[in-house]
Amino acid sequence: xxxxxxxxxxxxxxxxxxxxxxxxxxxxxxxxxxxxxxxxxxxxxxxxxxxxxxxxxxxxxxxxxxxxxxxxxxxxxxxxxxxxxxxxxxxxxxxxxxxx
Amino acid sequence: xxxxxxxxxxxxxxxxxxxxxxxxxxxxxxxxxxxxxxxxxxxxxxxxxxxxxxxxxxxxxxxxxxxxxxxxxxxxxxxxxxxxxxxxxxxxxxxxxxxx
DNA sequence: TTCACATATCGAGATTTATCAATATGTTTG
DNA sequence: CAAACATATTGATAAATCTCGATATGTGAA
Numbered sequence: 384x385x386x387x388x389x390x391x392x393x394x395x396x397x398x399x400x401x402x403x404x405x406x407x408x409x410x411x412x413x414x415x416x417x418x419x420x421x422x423x424x425x426x427x428x429x430x431x432x433x434x435x436x437x438x439x440x441x442x443x444x445x446x447x448x449x450x451x452x453x454x455x456x457x458x459x460x461x462x463x464x465x466x467x468x469x470x471x472x473x474x475x476x477x478x479x480x481x482x483x
Numbered sequence: 484x485x486x487x488x489x490x491x492x493x494x495x496x497x498x499x500x501x502x503x504x505x506x507x508x509x510x511x512x513x514x515x516x517x518x519x520x521x522x523x524x525x526x527x528x529x530x531x532x533x534x535x536x537x538x539x540x541x542x543x544x545x546x547x548x549x550x551x552x553x554x555x556x557x558x559x560x561x562x563x564x565x566x567x568x569x570x571x572x573x574x575x576x577x578x579x580x581x582x583x
Numbered sequence: 584t585t586c587a588c589a590t591a592t593c594g595a596g597a598t599t600t601a602t603c604a605a606t607a608t609g610t611t612t613g
Numbered sequence: 614c615a616a617a618c619a620t621a622t623t624g625a626t627a628a629a630t631c632t633c634g635a636t637a638t639g640t641g642a643a
Contacts, residue, residue, distance in 0.1 A: 396493030479579035
């Protein structure tokens with residue numbers, strides 16, 4: 384973790400929706416319905432569910448999630464036509480360690 | 484700590500200078516010369532030193548520090564004509580706990 | 584009380600971000 | 614392959630942030 388990377392993460396955390404997504408993804412089963420095909424949340428939650436819950440447009444959420452992945456806050460996994468997002472606890476810890 | 488407060492802190496952390504200030508204030512004696520009147524860094528570092536080190540204008544730094552104090556990242560103490568700033572470890576911990 | 588210095592606030596222009604609708608790209612299924 | 618669905622990218626506009634110089638306020642010293 385360095386200052387530049389930490390600041391990029393800070394940017395992601397400067398918006399309520401983006402921060403909220405990270406909170407939701409702590410406990411997907413509490414905040415999202417089960418997936419149709421996948422029977423677990425091991426790889427997180429699909430973009431559509433996050434988009435619906437956020438209330439923002441599909442393009443906005445897609446951009447948010449892409450950026451959050453780029454700076455290491457999220458891990459994206461593709462299964463068929465769906466992209467699943469989960470928290471990247473490793474980067475999150477590096478960030479909080481850097482701050483502390 | 485709640486989402487709104489955490490996002491305000493995120494905003495502070497979305498700028499390299501502001502994040503850097505927090506890093507500098509971890510070890511003031513490593514990054515700043517000793518104060519003339521005060522012989523310690525118990526209350527942190529005066530605005531002028533932070534401003535000089537940052538290279539930004541006095542007004543910009545003053546605004547940054549004020550905002551960082553408002554959202555609880557810094558504690559400000561006045562001694563005579565100087566304001567000293569130090570990290571507010573309590574809020575920082577609440578923030579990292581909230582994120583984790 | 585006046586001067587000098589430390590910090591805060593104001594007003595403004597340049598840059599960045601928020602957010603959308605429209606469109607494009609992937610991927611499965613019929 | 615064509616249709617349908619999931620996600621990504623583009624282009625645009627409104628809002629927010631960055632940053633400064635100028636100015637105001639607060640405080641100790643002469």
